Amino acid sequence: xxxxxxxxxxxxxxxxxxxxxxxxxxxxxxIMEQRKVHASQSIQRNSKELLQMGALFSSxxxxxxxxxxxxxxxxxxxQKYNELEMLVAPVAGMVAKTDNNNVHSLEKxxxxxENCVKKAEKMVRELSKIAAQNERKLRADLDxxxxxxxxxxxxxxxxVETPDGDVKDKIQAQLLQMKENALLPTExxxxxxxxxxxxxxxxxxxxxxxxxxxxxxxxxxxxxxxxTGYEEWRGEFEKLSSEYTALCEMYxxxxxxxxxxxxxxxxxxxxxxxxxxxxxxxxxxxxxSECLDEVMEEMGYAVLGSREVTKKNGRHxxxxxxxxxxxxxxxxxxxxxxxxxxELGGVDTADRLPDERETSLLCDSMERFCDDFKEIEERxxxxxxxxxxxxxxxxxxxxxxxxxxxxxxxxxxxxxxIQAQKQRKTMSKLKTREQCEKKF
Numbered sequence: 001x002x003x004x005x006x007x008x009x010x011x012x013x014x015x016x017x018x019x020x021x022x023x024x025x026x027x028x029x030x031i032m033e034q035r036k037v038h039a040s041q042s043i044q045r046n047s048k049e050l051l052q053m054g055a056l057f058s059s060x061x062x063x064x065x066x067x068x069x070x071x072x073x074x075x076x077x078x079q080k081y082n083e084l085e086m087l088v089a090p091v092a093g094m095v096a097k098t099d100n101n102n103v104h105s106l107e108k109x110x111x112x113x114e115n116c117v118k119k120a121e122k123m124v125r126e127l128s129k130i131a132a133q134n135e136r137k138l139r140a141d142l143d144x145x146x147x148x149x150x151x152x153x154x155x156x157x158x159x160v161e162t163p164d165g166d167v168k169d170k171i172q173a174q175l176l177q178m179k180e181n182a183l184l185p186t187e188x189x190x191x192x193x194x195x196x197x198x199x200x201x202x203x204x205x206x207x208x209x210x211x212x213x214x215x216x217x218x219x220x221x222x223x224x225x226x227x228t229g230y231e232e233w234r235g236e237f238e239k240l241s242s243e244y245t246a247l248c249e250m251y252x253x254x255x256x257x258x259x260x261x262x263x264x265x266x267x268x269x270x271x272x273x274x275x276x277x278x279x280x281x282x283x284x285x286x287x288x289s290e291c292l293d294e295v296m297e298e299m300g301y302a303v304l305g306s307r308e309v310t311k312k313n314g315r316h317x318x319x320x321x322x323x324x325x326x327x328x329x330x331x332x333x334x335x336x337x338x339x340x341x342x343e344l345g346g347v348d349t350a351d352r353l354p355d356e357r358e359t360s361l362l363c364d365s366m367e368r369f370c371d372d373f374k375e376i377e378e379r380x381x382x383x384x385x386x387x388x389x390x391x392x393x394x395x396x397x398x399x400x401x402x403x404x405x406x407x408x409x410x411x412x413x414x415x416x417x418i419q420a421q422k423q424r425k426t427m428s429k430l431k432t433r434e435q436c437e438k439k440f
Contacts, residue, residue, distance in 0.1 A: 003366050003400050005373055006341040006391040009288050015384025019283055027250065027276075032103050034246035038238065039106035043098070046113045047091055053120045054088040057081060060131035067138045075130045075137070084123045087116055125177055132173045136166070167208050171199050171216055178223050183230055185259055191219055233262050240268040247275045285338055288385050292332065292340070295379040296322050299372065304329055304347075305409030321409055323347075327418030328365045329404055339391065342376075344369045345404040346418030352403050358418055359401040366396030 011019070061081065064074035091113060099105035178184070179192045195216055202208050237260050248255035253275060258264040297303075301322035309317040316336040324330050324344060333341040344366055346358055354362060377387065394400065403418065 003370070003394045003396050004341055004343050005393050006339055007387055007393075008339050008389040008391065009380065009385050010388035011284055011287070012384045012386055015287075016284070018384075019287060020280070023279065023283055027247065030246040030250045031243050034242045034249070036100075036103045036106055038242045039103065039110040040100065042110040043095060043106065043113055046110070046117045047095060049117055050088045050091055050113070050120055053117075053124055054085060056124065057127055057131060060127070060134070063131065063138055064134050067134050067141070070141050071137070075134055077127065077130045077134060080123060080127050080130065084120060084127065087120055087123070091116060121181065124180070128173070128177050128180075132169070136169070167205050167212075168199055168202070171208060171212050172196060174220060175199075175216065178220055181223075181227065183227060183260075184223060185226075185261065188219075188223060188226070192223075195219060229262070230260075233265055234260065237261075237265050237268070240265060240272065244268050244272055244275075247272060247279075251275060251279050281338075285334075288340070288380075289334055291380055291383040291385050292376075293320070294383070295376055296330075296332075298379065299375065301330065303412055305406060305411035307409045319409065321404065321406070321411075323413075324365060324369065326361065326365060327416050328362065329406075330369065331404060342373065343400075345402045347406055348403045348417045349405065349407050350403075351405045354401050354403055354418070358403075359398050361418065362401040363396050363398055366400070370396065 060077070064077040068074040068078075094109055094112060098109040175192050175196050179189050179196075184192075198211065198215075199208065202211060241258065244258075245255050247253070256271075258267060293303075301324065304321040304323050306321065307319045309319065311317070318334045320332045320334075322330045322332065327347055328344055329347050331343045331345060333339075333343075335341075344362070346354055346362055380386075406417075
C-alpha cells in the first residue's frame with residue numbers, strides 16, 4: 001500500500017460539548033427510568049414488609065391478654081400494637097394514589113412508606129421487648145399460683161424447681177431483636193446466628209455473662225453503629241446504585257451486585273466515573289469515524305468492503321475499503337487506540353506484488369490522493385474534527401506500492417481490479433496503434 005498517512009484526531013471544544021450534552025440527556029433519561037424501577041421495587045418491598053409486621057405477635061397478643069386478665073396490666077402492649085396497626089393501615093391508599101409514570105410521585109411514595117417501615121421497626125422492637133417481659137411476668141404469676149396451690153395442699157414431699165433462665169433469655173432476646181432488622185448485612189446476621197447457637201450450648205450463668213461481655217455486647221454495638229450510620233449514606237448509595245445500573249444497561253456492561261455499605265459508595269463512584277470516561281472516549285471515536293465515512297462519500301468514494309481484525313496481542317483494528325478509480329482503493333484503518341491510517345493500493349483478488357507498470361500507475365494515484373487527503377482533513381474540520389497528532393505523512397514512493405487483496409474483506413460491491421484496468425489500457429493502446437497504421 002502507498003504512502004501511509006497515520007494520524008490521531010480529536011474534537012473541537014464546541015463539538016465535544018455537543019456530544020457531552022447529547023450523552024448527558026440520554027444518560028439522564030436512562031437514570032430516570034432506573035429510578036422509577038427502583039422506587040417501584042422499594043414500594044412493593046416495603047409495603048409487603050409493613051403488612052408482615054402488622055401480622056406479627058399473634059401469640060404475644062394472647063399472652064398479653066391473659067396477663068391483663070390476671071394482673072390488670074399488659075405493660076402497654078395493646079396500646080403499642082394499636083399504634084402499629086394505625087401506622088400500617090394508610091399504606092394501601094398511598095400506593096393507590098401514586099402516579100406510576102412519574103418518578104417524583106413514585107419516589108415520594110417510596111420515601112413515605114420507607115419512613116413508615118422505620119417507625120414500624122422501632123415499634124416492633126418495643127413490642128418484642130414488652131412481649132418478652134409479659135411472658136416472664138405471666139410465667140412468674142403462674143408459678144406463684146402453682147406455689148400457692150402446692151402450699152395449700154401442704155404436701156412436703158413435692159419439690160418444684162424453677163430454673164433460672166433469665167440471663168440466657170435476655171441475651172438471646174437482644175440477639176433475636178437485632179437479627180430481625182432487615183437493614184443488617186447477611187454476614188452480620190450469620191454472626192448473630194452463631195452467637196445464638198453458642199448461648200444455647202451454655203448452661204453456666206458465669207460463662208454466659210462472660211460470653212456476653214466479650215462477644216455478644218461488641219457484636220450488638222457494631223450492629224447499632226452500622227444502623228446509626230446507615231441513614232447518613234443509604235440515600236447516596238441508592239442514588240449511586242440506580243445511576244450505576246442505568247449506565248451499565250446503556251453502555252452494555254454487566255452490572256455487579258454491591259452490598260449496601262459505606263465501602264460500596266466509594267466503589268460505585270469510581271465505577272460510574274470509569275464508565276462515563278470510557279463512554280466519552282468511545283463516543284468521540286465513533287463520531288470521528290462517522291464523520292470520516294461521510295466525508296469520503298461526499299468526495300465520491302464508494303465503500304467497497306470492510307473487515308475486523310484482532311491481533312494476537314489483543315489489539316483490534318477495523319478496515320474500511322473505498323474505491324478510488326483506475327483499479328485502486330483507499331484502505332482506512334481504525335485502531336483501538338484511536339489512530340487512523342489511510343493507504344492507497346491496487347485492487348486484486350490475490351496476494352501478490354505489483355509489477356513495474358502497476359507500480360507506475362499506483363505512484364500516479366498516490367500523487368492525486370495527496371491533494372484529496374488535504375481536502376478530507378479540511379472537511380473534517382467543518383464537522384468539528386481536528387488533527388490531534390500526526391504520526392506519519394509519507395510521500396508517494398514506489399516502495400509503498402502494493403496490492404490489496406479484496407478477498408480478505410466483506411465486499412459490498414464488485415470492484416475493477418488493477419489487472420483488469422491495466423489490460424483495458426493496453427487494449428486501448430493497441431486499438432489506437434491499429435487505427436494509426438490504417439491511416440498510413
